[in-house]
Structures are given as structure tokens and as C-alpha cells.
Amino acid sequence: MRIGLLTEGGYPYVSGDARLWCDRLVRGLGQHEFDIYALSRTERQEAEGRLPLPPNVGRVRTAPLWTARDDRAAHGRRTRRRYAEAYAELAAALCTAPEPGAPQDTPGASAPEADRFGSALYTLAELARDEGGLTGALRSEAAVRALEQACRAPRALRAARGARVPELLRTAAHLERALRPLSLDWYEDDVLGSADLCHATAGGTAALPGLLARHFAGIPLLVTEYGVHLRAHYLGTSPETPPAVRALLASFHRLLAAEVYRRAACITPGNTHARRWQERCGADKAKLRTVYPGMEAARFTEVGEAGDHADPRTLVWVGRVEPAKDLISLLHAFAEIRKEEPRARLRIVGAPAGAVGTAYLGHCRALAAQLFPDEADGVHDVGDNPVSFEDIGGPELPGLAEAYAAGAVVVLSSVVEGFPISLVEAMFCGRATVSTDVGAVVEAIGGTGLVVPPRNPRALAEACLALLRDPERRERLGAAARARALELFTVEQNVTAFHDLYLEVVSHSPVRRVLVDADGEPLPFAVPAEAHLPGHWTAPRLPRGRPRWAWAPGEGTAPVRATGLQKPVPAAEGAR
Known part of the structure; x- marks a missing residue:
């Protein structure tokens, strides 16, 4: 199995977050091939060097978050308009306050907000892939104007309505930095598109490449959070940050967390405390699997x-x-x-x-x-x-x-x-x-x-x-x-848990391609034998207790009780 390991500010660098458990995971799963896609946070981190990597690491791709690489693409009027429209949709999702009477005490995103945010995010990613120049577009005056217009809209967040130009510029700069992974060239078929699974070692920006690999190539995404990214943002925000900036950035990270949780095939919190945060942020309980950190005993x-x-x-x-x-x-x-x-x-x-x-x-x-x-x-x-x-x-x-x-x-x-x-x-x-x-x-x-x-x-x-x-x-x-x-x-417990989760996620993902050898002949056993075709039998088991009603496809209009049992897959249809 080929795993695309997505990191931010950590592995494979000598300093940073989660480098030890990532290294233990990669070394403990020597039967799998890992490709590492690392986002670095500072120039100093890159200068300090990398850890020695085991032989099952195929390639390492890195990109900095501390500096922007603008390709200075020259866009026509139509392309600039498309960028402006997509950014305006993103800004509108950030600035929109909940409907009157909606619950205010939960960090999760409502369905309209989430759909609007996700649609704008993927549109920007498609424009970056097809047209280039996303960094310049996110820094442009048009982006700041779109953000200002969204803050002045009738249903804008109360704290954002009075945002002044310096606060809008500061917010736009933060959004540009957080969205830099959208401009990367990691999403082609011979890069992340060749992975069987993407494993993001944190939420937030680290999971963005996994979201795009899923969007462009259908690669399943597994997200691990030993510290919930949204909680870390809330705790790390300085009290001196202007209220408008604080509100807009909190909205962005809230919507990004909700999109990551919604699209991930599996989410692995490191403890129940993190799990409760993820549930409040919109994570589906059926996707959650607690995996404790592995430590060297x-x-x-x-x-x-x-x-x-x-x-x-x-x-x-x-x-x-x-x-x-x-x-x-x-x-x-x-x-x-x-x-x-x-x-x-x-x-x-x-x-x-x-x-x-x-x-x-x-x-x-x-x-x-x-x-x-x-x-x-x-x-x-x-x-x-x-x-x-x-x-x-x-x-x-x-x-x-x-x-x-x-x-x-x-x-x-x-x-x-x-x-x-x-x-x-x-x-x-x-x-x-x-x-x-x-x-x-x-x-x-x-x-x-x-x-x-x-x-x-x-x-x-x-x-x-x-x-x-x-x-x-x-x-x-x-x-x-x-x-x-x-x-x-222990490390052994952690490695075993992720090995089982990798198999579970891949086995429920559709077969996307036929793998061949150097002579063009199909490789036997290149796809796990337990791979399923997508269908209603691949849905998670229902919890015990009060039964729910479901419609059985192809059996008329009579409702049937959902028993939680999975329909067996015929050998001719389910295994390849």
C-alpha cells in the first residue's frame, strides 16, 4: 500500500511537531511505502535539516508556509473575474452569521455555510491548477474589496461589520498563507494521485492537500489529531488581536475543520478530550476511532x-x-x-x-x-x-x-x-x-x-x-x-491500530485504476482482495437501540427496518 503522509511543521524535519510518532509509524509499518508531503513553518526549520529516513520512504516533497511562491501569472479579465467570484464566495461564507434562533454555542458549521465554503475552496483550487497565480489573486486589491463587501453585508458577523482597512489586510494575509497548499503541484496522477491513502498528521492546513487529493483523484483521507487544530487556534489567539480579525479567522478555521471532518474517511483523535471537540465541530461519530499516542517504553x-x-x-x-x-x-x-x-x-x-x-x-x-x-x-x-x-x-x-x-x-x-x-x-x-x-x-x-x-x-x-x-x-x-x-x-499499540485502519479505509474505497508492471501486464494482488464497490452495503453499521427506517433500493416503495447488517458482496461484483 502507498501512503501519502501529510505533515505541517514536523516530520521529516529535525524540529517541530509530531516528528517522533510519525517516524515510529513509518518505521513500524515497513511493509507499506510512504511518500511524505511536508509543509514547513519557518526558514530555520528547513535549515536545521531532516531526520534520517527509513528505506520504505519513497519520496519527500516539501513546500514552505513561511514564504509565498508567486508564479506571476498574467490573467485575462475573465480569469480575474472567476478568481474574484470564488474569493467573494469564500469571504461570504466566513462573514455570514448564523440564522436567528440557530444554536450559538457550538463551533460546528451549518450545512449552508459548509457547502458554500467547500464549493469556494475547491473552485479556487481548480483555478490554481488550471490557471496558476493563486497567490497573487489572494493578495490582490480585489480580494480585499471582496472581504470588505462581505463584512458589510446585512447578515455579516457583528464583530466583522466594523472591520477597517488594516484589519481587512491582516485577515487577507492570513487567509493567503493558510491557503498556500492550494497552489502546489502535488495533485497530479503521478504524485498524490498515485497514493492509496492520504494520512494527515494534523487538521487545518496540513489536511488541505488531502482534501484536494480526494477532490481531484478520489484518494481517501485519514486525519489524526492529537491536539485539535481548532482548539489550538482558539487558545493561541492573542488577546491583542482586533475583534474583527479574531472573528473572521475563527470563522475560517471553524469552517475548514468542518470541511476536513466531513470529507475524511476516518478521523483518529488521540484521546476522548480531543474526540469531544471533534464531535462538537461536526465530525460524524461513525468516523471516529480513538488511537492513543505511541511512546517508547x-x-x-x-x-x-x-x-x-x-x-x-x-x-x-x-x-x-x-x-x-x-x-x-x-x-x-x-x-x-x-x-x-x-x-x-x-x-x-x-x-x-x-x-x-x-x-x-x-x-x-x-x-x-x-x-x-x-x-x-x-x-x-x-x-x-x-x-x-x-x-x-x-x-x-x-x-x-x-x-x-x-x-x-x-x-x-x-x-x-x-x-x-x-x-x-x-x-x-x-x-x-x-x-x-x-x-x-x-x-x-x-x-x-x-x-x-x-x-x-x-x-x-x-x-x-x-x-x-x-x-x-x-x-x-x-x-x-x-x-x-x-x-x-506503547509504539506497538499505535502502529497496530493504524495498520488496521489503513486496511479498513482502503477496503471500503472504490478501485480507481488497474496497476501494471513494466511490460504493461496487470499486477496480481495490486488491489486488496477485500475492496468493495461503492453501495449502500458499505455504509457504517447502525448503533444498537432504537431501529431506524430505510428504503431498500429496487424493492418497491415499502419501508424496511435497517438492521445494521451489511449486505454480502457477491464475489463477481465486490472483489477484483
Whole structure:
């Protein structure tokens, strides 16, 4: 099987998102051939180079999102008008407010909005393929005028009605950047058109090439989201962004997410938290399959099997230092712990994330010095200071496994979290954990650790004290946590799940072509034997419970009960 792997800002580059699990997936499925189609986010990312690729990677095609490649095509009046009309339709879909009385509390798109957005999107893609010059068209004055006209329409979004020229220019620039994949030459029969399946490793812009491969060549699309793209956009929008720009960009990403979910053959959230977001954004429950991230368990084996031999009075926190991790609440909780257990220690292990993280780390150090003035200044080594700020790579903590082994209890104090990678690593190490109830934390630990509300130092302190004072409970929870992690979160589990999903998606996709060898002879077994012709028997099984009524084609006008059983496919019709 040939897989077109679609990435944005990650694999196969050395830095970026999702590079590790993509590499493990490609290496774990060595029986399949992968072609990688990568969108890079920055010039620095490209300059840092790529990871070494396994032999089952056939080719790598890359395109930058950080710069535009305008072919400077000279268009006639008719072509310019077609571009303007398609962009006007796209802008109108973005600016249209929901009908009066329609639900306002869901990020999903209504059917008219979605149809209008999708039609405009594919029209722009067809124009880019046939005429070229899409980048220039999206940057043109006509595009800005179309956006302004849509904002002034009677049913436009309230926040967008007062958009001024600078805000319109800023919105148009963002849309041009997000739509750059429409101009790529990846959609011919010898490129993405030759794939059996497109696998987008994220939603949003990363999935756009998959949408177009489906539109132009009928290639089925599988979308994986370990962090929901729409949620990331909402959280990442700066409070200083003008309201009109914020409203228009949120509408664009909402409609794009809805289109991706509607057209994908299968969607794989990384946890139930992400799954709920996808359902609210319009994803069909029948298409959703939860696939947990696969993590390398071998490097934690020695610590996990050795048991708990750490200082029974030591707490450890491991992760990236940034405000979302709420180390301030952890330090206040530790101050409460010290009142009950004066010999307790806290080891904070991790590096700051960017300039914001560096400033936050300095604030945490100052707070530690303030909370423990008679004992430390917040910078001394373990043994001199009840709170230490350390980094991985020194003689005492050469790796992640040693960092988790440094404490009897691992603490997670975040206020925002997707899938808690550090928590699962602690589970592999057989450590009891105390965590805040955010993101997919409860789903990950599954009852093998203690969970408290976020931003509640008192509750965090009480949970930590309960485990510090009960070694048998710590050992029991740690063993259960390691068993759960080995069952659900290993690379092997992840690779097996995607292997099965690839077969499922391809088996329900129509046969598009006959593959031949160098002499022009048909290749035997080039198409999976379980491939189906499209028909009503390929529909997903109905859920159990209240039956629904369906019409049986070719059996008159009498309604029949839909039993959820698939009609068997005759050998002469269904297999080739």
C-alpha cells in the first residue's frame, strides 16, 4: 500500500511537531511505502535539516508556509473575474452569521455555510491548477474589496461589520498563507494521485492537500489529531488581536475543520478530550476511532521494573517550564506540605519554553526564595534547598528515566493540557502520580493516580501528603500505572491500530485504476482482495437501540427496518 503522509511543521524535519510518532509509524509499518508531503513553518526549520529516513520512504516533497511562491501569472479579465467570484464566495461564507434562533454555542458549521465554503475552496483550487497565480489573486486589491463587501453585508458577523482597512489586510494575509497548499503541484496522477491513502498528521492546513487529493483523484483521507487544530487556534489567539480579525479567522478555521471532518474517511483523535471537540465541530461519530499516542517504553524499563527506591519524601515535577504548567500553584502547595512534612523536598526538572518560559522560570525562582526565606534562595542544589530547579543532562539526571526516578511521587499541576505525555512517562516508570483534572489526564491515568482540581494548592498538597505518608499505596498505584501504560500507550499499540485502519479505509474505497508492471501486464494482488464497490452495503453499521427506517433500493416503495447488517458482496461484483 502507498501512503501519502501529510505533515505541517514536523516530520521529516529535525524540529517541530509530531516528528517522533510519525517516524515510529513509518518505521513500524515497513511493509507499506510512504511518500511524505511536508509543509514547513519557518526558514530555520528547513535549515536545521531532516531526520534520517527509513528505506520504505519513497519520496519527500516539501513546500514552505513561511514564504509565498508567486508564479506571476498574467490573467485575462475573465480569469480575474472567476478568481474574484470564488474569493467573494469564500469571504461570504466566513462573514455570514448564523440564522436567528440557530444554536450559538457550538463551533460546528451549518450545512449552508459548509457547502458554500467547500464549493469556494475547491473552485479556487481548480483555478490554481488550471490557471496558476493563486497567490497573487489572494493578495490582490480585489480580494480585499471582496472581504470588505462581505463584512458589510446585512447578515455579516457583528464583530466583522466594523472591520477597517488594516484589519481587512491582516485577515487577507492570513487567509493567503493558510491557503498556500492550494497552489502546489502535488495533485497530479503521478504524485498524490498515485497514493492509496492520504494520512494527515494534523487538521487545518496540513489536511488541505488531502482534501484536494480526494477532490481531484478520489484518494481517501485519514486525519489524526492529537491536539485539535481548532482548539489550538482558539487558545493561541492573542488577546491583542482586533475583534474583527479574531472573528473572521475563527470563522475560517471553524469552517475548514468542518470541511476536513466531513470529507475524511476516518478521523483518529488521540484521546476522548480531543474526540469531544471533534464531535462538537461536526465530525460524524461513525468516523471516529480513538488511537492513543505511541511512546517508547524501553527507555523506562529499567526504572519501571526496579520499583520505588527514591527518597520517600521527595516530589518531582518534569516538563517544559511555561505558565500553562502552573508551577506557582505547585510551589504554594509545597509550602503547605512543608508545614506537615518538614523534610519533604520538591525537584522541578525541565527547561523553559522560549522567552515567556524563561521569564516564568525567573518568577518561580523568586517565589521559591520568598516562600522559604530561612532555608534557600531557590537556586541551590538538592540537599541545600527544599526546592530545586534542575535540567536533564547533568551527572545526576542524565535522562528522563532518572528524572522520574528521583522522586517517590510525580506531580502534574497544569491548568491547560492536551494529552499528558509526562504523566504517561511517569506511569512507564511505575511512579504514583498526583495530577490536576485538565485535558485527557483522567483518561490517561484511569484510576491509577490521584486527581485534584486545577488552581487549588490546598487540594494538591493534601493529595501529595496522602501518598508521601502511605508507601504501600504508592507502590500499588505505581504498579497499576505501569501496567496500564504498557497496555495502552506503547509504539506497538499505535502502529497496530493504524495498520488496521489503513486496511479498513482502503477496503471500503472504490478501485480507481488497474496497476501494471513494466511490460504493461496487470499486477496480481495490486488491489486488496477485500475492496468493495461503492453501495449502500458499505455504509457504517447502525448503533444498537432504537431501529431506524430505510428504503431498500429496487424493492418497491415499502419501508424496511435497517438492521445494521451489511449486505454480502457477491464475489463477481465486490472483489477484483
